[in-house]
Amino acid sequence: MEQLQELVMIMNSLANTRYTSLCLKVVGIILIVSSLLDFITLSIPLKLSQTSWQLQFVNNVVDRGIVPLIGIVLFLIGWWITNTQLEEVPRKNHIDRRFPFLVFAVVLGMCYLAVIPIHLSNINDIRRTALVKINRQAEESEARIQSEYSQIQKFLSAPQSSTKVTEALRQTDQILNSSQELSEEQRLQLEQNRRRLEDYKKYVTQPGLLEEDLAGMQSRLDAAKLEKITEANLESIKQGVRIGLNSLLLSIAYSVLGWFGLKNVIKAKTKSRASVQ
Incomplete structure (x- = not known):
């Protein structure tokens, strides 16, 4: 009776072990297939010639x-x-079931290693594009400031500029304070003109103030440009380090798992052939 109970316990243990083994295999295969489908989905639509697409795909x-x-x-x-636990012996001339999974691991390891220089190159290209855009925007802003400065200088150098500014201010205030119906756009335009005339009036009474304002705007423009350049460089470094290191670690993990696994498979196959002979 005790032997029968022990036999039942052994059978139950084997059944549980077999079930656990099956669950692990099924879940593993599902994860692999799901990830492959995910990779395929992420690659659609294919835009291999676009740096931004390559960058986004590698990130994902x-x-x-x-x-x-x-x-x-x-x-x-x-x-x-x-x-091992169930002590099942593989059939003769049967391909080891680990082999395709280990080959897949080796292939992924090489792929993750290969994308590192490609990703870093794309990061550098995007950084250069961002810097060119920042410099172009800064040049446009500087040209606009210089144009406004030249216009103000031309106005201030004209005869009776102070009288003209005062008269223009008076007319603007008269329109704003009158009962005349103005649209919101017209009112905003008049208020903007009034602020500009107030600045002109200050420049007439304080000739050195224009140069100070120009220097201040130039300083703020340079500071904003430097901040944007720093942000672009920092973002490229963060992206390069994060994706580059993660890709390198994945490459090492897949390669070690694949190569050592294949080595064990070949070793086991050699032992099996030797024992048969």
Whole structure:
């Protein structure tokens, strides 16, 4: 009776072990297939010639790179349980079930290693494009400031500029304070003109103030340009380091798992052939 109970316990244990092994294999395969479908979906539509598409695709693939790794590991654990705990002997001339998963790991390892220089090159291209855009915007702003400065200088150098400013201010205030109906756009335009005339009046009474304002605007423009350049450089460094290091770690993990696994498979195959002979 005791022997029967022990036999039942052993059978239950084997059944549980077999179930655990099957679950690990199934979950591992599902994770691998799901990640492959995810990678394919992320690549659609293909725009291989576009740097921005390459950058986004590599970011997504690296961020999801741990999923197939977990799937491969789960399958290998399930295989190990089947072939060690259950002591199942592989059939002769039968391909080791680990082989395609280990080859897949090696391929992914090489892919993640290959995308590192490509990603860094794309990051550098985007950084250069951003810097060109920042410099162009700064040049346009500087040209606009210089144009306004020249207009003000021309106005101030004209005869009776103070009288003209005072008269223009008086007329503007008269329109704003009158009962005349004005649209919102007209009122905003008049208020903007009035502020500009007030600035002209200050420049007439204080000739050195124009140069001070010009220097202040130029200083703020240079500070804003420097801030944008710093942000662009910092963002490119962050992206390069994050994706580059993650891709390198994934490459190492996949390569170690794949190469050592294939080495064990070949070693086991060699031992099996030697024992048969």
